[in-house]
Amino acid sequence: MIALSLAEIADITGGRPHDIPDPSVRITGSVVIDSRQVEAGSLFAAFAGEHVDGHDYAERAVASGAAAVLAARPVGVPAIVVADVEKALGALARAVVERLGTDVVALTGSAGKTSTKDLIAQVLQAHAPTVWTPGSLNNEIGLPLTALRATEETRHLVLEMGARGIGHIDYLTGLTPPRIGLVLNVGTAHIGEFGGREQIxxxxxxxxxxxxxxxxxxxxxxxxxxxxxRAMSARTKARTVLFGEADDADVRASEVRMTPAGQPSFTLHTPTGCGEVTLRLYGEHHVSNALAAAAVAHVLGMSVEEIATALSGAGTLSRWRMEVTERADGVTIVNDAYNANPESMRAALRALAAMGGAARADGGRTWAVLGPMAELGDASLAEHDAVGRLAVRLNVSKLVAVGGREASWLQLGAYNEGSWGEESVVVSDAQAAIDLLRSELRPGDVVLVKASRSVGLERVALALLSGEGEVADR
Known part of the structure; x- marks a missing residue:
């Protein structure tokens, strides 16, 4: 964060200094909400959570080097006491961004936000100093914390924005007003909360x-x-730039093909020329994500050569999103277990099928270890059934459906599509899936693990990568 005095922070947040002997002391470190992340000169923002109250850690934070605490009540150490810590944090973020004058790029969408944000960050970082949302910290607390990481050197600030209802993104854009706004797609993620795609x-x-x-x-x-x-162009006063595979897209792809390993390659077209791109990411769905990143980079003045080179070198920054690891015994684990919705589940299955082409040539099989997709409301049965059917259509060798009624719906879809043998199975939980896979995997197999975040199915991928139960040639 840019250096600000405690007096300035109190003025920005409408707070009251408490136990601060010298209001001219400046915050020179980061703004954090976890006392374990405190460094010299930090500002520790104390949030009262469901299970932990940050105010209880205020003394520890100051002892670790924090210059002061942003708090809702006096805490016995130097603090700026405010009426609402969350709103104060947002006000501080807005003030810092306005002082910096950096280009703010905000993005949202039903699927692919984090992967696209990571691509944009890597492409823009090749152009100029860039700060971006770590992981999926895209809410009312994570977004201002990201913005407050910007410094005088920061040229680009890339912010992922999530929404759980009408008005959420409006609130976030008020904290860090963007100049460039990217909308990826409108799918069915959280449709149970929103009520329909039109509301999304x-x-x-x-x-x-x-x-x-x-x-x-x-x-x-x-x-x-x-x-x-596309229809959102009628809702903005801003200039519109289109990306995609449509002929009228300003930034588009042609000659899309897949490498034997399942990585997409294509010709990138921009208003300033063309370039060849081969992504290090897995799955054809990343073509759209890459085009979105390329469109943002084009708007910010990068040449097509710079964009193509940066895209071809970009990797995965956030954990458990199509994270591909080959074990020493030749089994490949695809950990995509951070989250799931119908669109991302279909994309991951298609990526698995593409990777399976090379696997089958070596005698390997494809395994889809799938768990529930949350927050689908009345559409849940139909969407899980459709995913099970797709696994069969894509000729996935083995479907392992994990946990509860949603797992039975996944298998029902597979059964109704023609999976009548041992191609699909329902298991009760992650441990049962681990036990099954450890006994059945063989060299050359490719295993996709995916479910909604609340399920915690990453345990399966992590266990399979722990080194235990590796298989011998057979």
């Missing part, structure tokens, strides 16, 4: 509504291949 589109479109006008430099980057996203 309404919420996602709040991002483009918040952009400045074209005359003031605002740019809306929209997916030309998603009708609900």
């Amino acid at each position: 589109a309404q919420a996602k479109g709040e991002l483009v509504e918040a952009l400045p006008s074209e005359a003031d430099g605002g740019v809306a980057v929209l997916n030309a291949d998603d009708p609900l996203v």
Whole structure:
């Protein structure tokens, strides 16, 4: 964060200094909400959570080097006491971003946000100093914490924005007003909470509504291949740039093909020229993500050569998102267990099928270890059934459905599509899946692990990578 005095922070947040002998002392370190992350000169923001109250750790934070605490009540150490810590943190983030004048790029969508954010970050970092959202910290607390990592050297600030309802993105854009807004897609993630895709589109479109006008430099980057996203051009005063495989997209792909390992390759077209891209990521769905990143980079002045080179060198920054690891015994684990919705589940299965081409040539099999997709409401049965059917259509060798009624729906879909033998099985929990796989895997097999975050199915992938139970040639 840029250096600010405690007096300045109190003024920005509307707070009251408490037990602060010298208000001119400056915050020179990071702003953190975990006392274990405190460094010299930090500001520790104390949040009262469901299980832990950060105020109880205020003394520890100061003893570890924090210059002060942002708190809702006096804590016995130097503190700025505010009425609402979350709102104060947001006000501080907005003030810092306004002082810096950095280009703010915000993105949202039903699927692919974090992977695309990571691509944008790596492409822009090759151009100029860039700060971006770590992992999926895309809410009312994570977003300002990310913005507060920006310094005087930061040229680009890339912020992922999530939404759990109407008005959420509007609130986030008020904290860090973007100049460039990217909408990836409108799918069925959280449809049980929103009530329908039209409501999801309404919420996602709040991002483009918040952009400045074209005359003031605002740019809306929209997916030309998603009708609900394309229609958002009517909701913004900003200039519109389209990306996708549609012929009229400003940034588009042609000659899309897959490498034998399942990595996409394509010709990138921008208004300034063409370039060849081969991604290090797995799955054809990353073509759209890469085009979105390329469109943002184009808007910010990068050449097509720079963009193509940066995209081809970009990897996975966030954990458990199509994280591919080959074990010493030749079994490949694809850990995509961070989260799941119908769109991302279908994309992951297609990626598994593409990777399976090389596996089958060596006698290997493809395994889809799938758990429940949460927050689908009345659509849950149909969506799980459809995923089970798709696994069969893609000729996935083995479907392991993990846990509860959703697992039975996954298997039901596979059964109704023609999986009548031992191709699919339901197991009770992650440990049962681990035990099954350890007894059945053989060299050359490829295993996809995917479910909603609440399920914790990453345990399966991590256990299979722990070195225990590796298989011998047979």
